[in-house]
Amino acid sequence: MSDAETLPPHPLLSDVDLERLDDFLDSERVDPDALDLIGAHGFLVALAVAPREVDAATWIAELFHGEPSFADTAERDTILGLLEQLRHNAIATLEQGRLPELPFELVLEGLPPEETPIGDWCAGFMEGVFLDEGAWFEADEEAVATLLLPFMALSGLFDDEPDMAEFTAEAGRLESLAGQLPDLVLDLYLHYRVPPETPKPKPRRKPSAGRSHRR
Template sequence: MSALNLDQLSDYLDGDQNEYGLDFAATHGFLSAIAVGPKFDNWLDALFDGNPKKVPSEIITQIKLWLDYLRQCLANEEGIEFPFEIEEAEVESSLGDWCVGFVDAMFLNEDAWFTPEFEEQLVDLTLPMMVFSGIDEEDPQMESFRRNGQLMDELAEEIPENLNELYLMYHTPN
């Protein structure tokens, strides 16, 4: 069994040979959403735009190990550790890229995420990710959030705890 090698993943995901996948930070966000959210069987196809067979097998193995590691951290109540400084409270940052990956994974499995029993709580817990992802650029409320530096800092600080809450929401019996 091979060990998780984040350097190898970073080199591949941020390199020119990565034709189908997200960059390193966005992939971490995508995998974090898969780990905290409801079951999603086709995540690997979705991550590599339907082309996982064109990605080197050692990278696929590393991606799966990374997801297993994130799930184990959550199950052990350790939370998800970010591979960059989360203090970068701007849309154009590693945190912004991470949020793009998170939101992509969430919307690819939208029906499972947005159930009536969780919808209100989900909107609150994923607001920071939505703001930092840069989607809804035309939404005046989102833009007002993005112009408020102090609010952006506060939203960034909420993300790790919100991930724990999302995990508990989808992975503990009612």
Template sequence: MSFAEQLTRLQAFLDADELHEEALDYVAAHGYLTALSISAEDVPEREWIDALFAEEPHYASEAQHTEVEATLVALKAHIARQLASEEDFELPCDLDLTDEPDDSELRGWCIGFMEGVFLREEIWFENAEEEVSEMLLPIMVGSGLFDEQPEFADIASNANLQDDMIVQIPEALTALFLLLHAPDEKPALLKPRHH
């Protein structure tokens, strides 16, 4: 079975209504795996798989159980390669919160990403708190999880500003990956400009 077919099957599994309501759907799971791939500390597989589902799903068979988990692990590795490749990172959804942000796939992706950050929050911020916070900002804005905070409420109420931030997510991901995995090579974002 090709990787694309595996992903299609994983998507059908994660997007099914039977899963626990706190389980991540496919797009949110992609965001979550992206955060895990960026994190400077490897989270043990069992831990992040269990957290993704909130509770053990009802698998049709042991074979399905093995396949779903293996595909999640393969997708995480695929995302990590994409991040390391320096090419523009592609999200599995449009970079658009639409007119109904709470229903948009991008919001789901950003929430999933933040869930991945929360698994090891202190590790993310321990070495370069300011830079990491700056790069996480577009994702935090996209997630809507912080809209209670005044600075986020201000951004959320300004559609243009919000859109400007959201389109920076792919760049921010690459910069975060470099910052946390190759701290000696500062991403271009932070280099002094030499003429």
């Protein structure tokens, strides 16, 4: 068994820190279109998985849809520090081959994904992908599209696409994918960082000796 199968999922922030972020992101000092805690968590995990680093100023502006009304410099440092810590902890967790703990139950209970935290998290994750989409699909586009398909399906952002409707039509598929989200995150992270196995070169056959002449 791998470490990811034997160790429990690893929390990316403490409950106290998550609550601190939740209070701020849910406050009136943040743009109404800014990501909430669940969306921001998915967004930052996507940035941890991303094949190249996105400039902090860029992702902060995207997450908040502008600049929040921080009370003072200390609060700004605290909130941005927690967001950066979540991203950094996600990188460290995935680098160790461990599964990240997501801050919600991984079950849909018969609800459409977009009506659950699972859908919100995957929508936030896809926002992180869109932030630097070219880098995600720069190499091996087909493999990346396949790996991202579960996140796209659970996000609810692509329901109008015919191919997505066909993919999600199978009974129980979305419920199964929801339960696998931490594993799917790790698979995607490893895709960008573990080089594909190259087939071992076959030994060259020795040239056959000429037939011996019978006497």
